[in-house]
Amino acid sequence: MEVRALCLHYSEGDVLRHLEDLEELLKDFTSSADKALRKRGLTKPSMRLALPQLSAPHLNDIKDLAKSLQELAEKIGLDYVGGLHVNSSGLRDVGKPLLNAIVENDRVFASSYLSKLSDIPLIARFIDSLRSYAEVGASVRFVCLMYSRVETPYLPAATTLSPTHGISAAALYASDVKRAKSISRLKPKLLDIAKRIHSLAREVASSTNLKWAKVDMSLSPWANESVAEALESLAKCSLEEPGVLSCIKTLAKVIQRLEKDVALTGFNDVMLSYAEDERLMELGAADSLSISQLMLYSMACAVGIDMLPIPSTLGIKWIKNLLLDMFTISDIKKKPLGVRLLPTNAKPGDLVNIWFFKNVPIPKMK
Numbered sequence: 278m279e280v281r282a283l284c285l286h287y288s289e290g291d292v293l294r295h296l297e298d299l300e301e302l303l304k305d306f307t308s309s310a311d312k313a314l315r316k317r318g319l320t321k322p323s324m325r326l327a328l329p330q331l332s333a334p335h336l337n338d339i340k341d342l343a344k345s346l347q348e349l350a351e352k353i354g355l356d357y358v359g360g361l362h363v364n365s366s367g368l369r370d371v372g373k374p375l376l377n378a379i380v381e382n383d384r385v386f387a388s389s390y391l392s393k394l395s396d397i398p399l400i401a402r403f404i405d406s407l408r409s410y411a412e413v414g415a416s417v418r419f420v421c422l423m424y425s426r427v428e429t430p431y432l433p434a435a436t437t438l439s440p441t442h443g444i445s446a447a448a449l450y451a452s453d454v455k456r457a458k459s460i461s462r463l464k465p466k467l468l469d470i471a472k473r474i475h476s477l478a479r480e481v482a483s484s485t486n487l488k489w490a491k492v493d494m495s496l497s498p499w500a501n502e503s504v505a506e507a508l509e510s511l512a513k514c515s516l517e518e519p520g521v522l523s524c525i526k527t528l529a530k531v532i533q534r535l536e537k538d539v540a541l542t543g544f545n546d547v548m549l550s551y552a553e554d555e556r557l558m559e560l561g562a563a564d565s566l567s568i569s570q571l572m573l574y575s576m577a578c579a580v581g582i583d584m585l586p587i588p589s590t591l592g593i594k595w596i597k598n599l600l601l602d603m604f605t606i607s608d609i610k611k612k613p614l615g616v617r618l619l620p621t622n623a624k625p626g627d628l629v630n631i632w633f634f635k636n637v638p639i640p641k642m643k
Contacts, residue, residue: 278470280322281449284430286437303353309484323356327435330362343378343385350384359435361387365396379418380410386418386433401597408620414632420617423607429493429543443489446478454507475539493543494532498554505556517565522577529578544580552584552634561640568642581614589622
């Protein structure tokens, strides 16, 4: 187990007026985190800041806010900021400034909450407009959220919903799941991981005089920590075969039942993030992965369609139809989902570089 992320949730909406206070709080946060991590012999994780959704009076501040957040992150040594959160209808007025903000500021992430079905074409056009900026990773820094927002350390969705500041944390434990090979053997291990991560978050919150500390125990991939491999180990079959859907649902239930022992926040589900998961990319390169499979897994508690590169042949109409299907799934489940697509000008089968994700294979969207 490793710590994937520690996130400071800042509840003040008018950030530009409180930059000095925020800077001091971030200094305390990073200092407290360093001490708590050293005490436990843990590697420093991704350090993040999450802000509330932008209110209407502050939508015109996107350019200045993004620049200030970028400069603040660089000064403090913060990795990323979930700071530009808007409703889908707001894209009509701020789509261009929002696009420029995530293109020009590589530590600042954005999201749009799909508040009504009629806004799907608007979001589809915005996602497609990111195609020209694939190499700088603008599409990596934007997600469309459905059903509801979530208070999570996971970007780009990372936001603050609580009325007070707090700390959230995420763990990286796909290898632990793979080694367990069965749900029964996994349960005590997950509880141990959750308690250790929660203890870390509580100590950081206490040292920073913050009101709350919670954990998003979602199973997420990163590099050689493959969720796809973990699922194959538990289900005892390949990801494209029957049996995986049931495994995802069972595993998600185990994760969500941890709330009896630790304070949870966020998704607490299974994350199948294509460009972050070596096994998923291997299946994509071999034409053994379909968009229908990924949507099916979202029905069972996968968090959504995430970090999926799409070729030049799939444009606004395809994106719009996918968003409509995913909205339908979120409505059936009554749970939040995210869609993070990475539009490219490449062909299926090509290898592309998207920000620091190198040689990502473009799958055929069967």
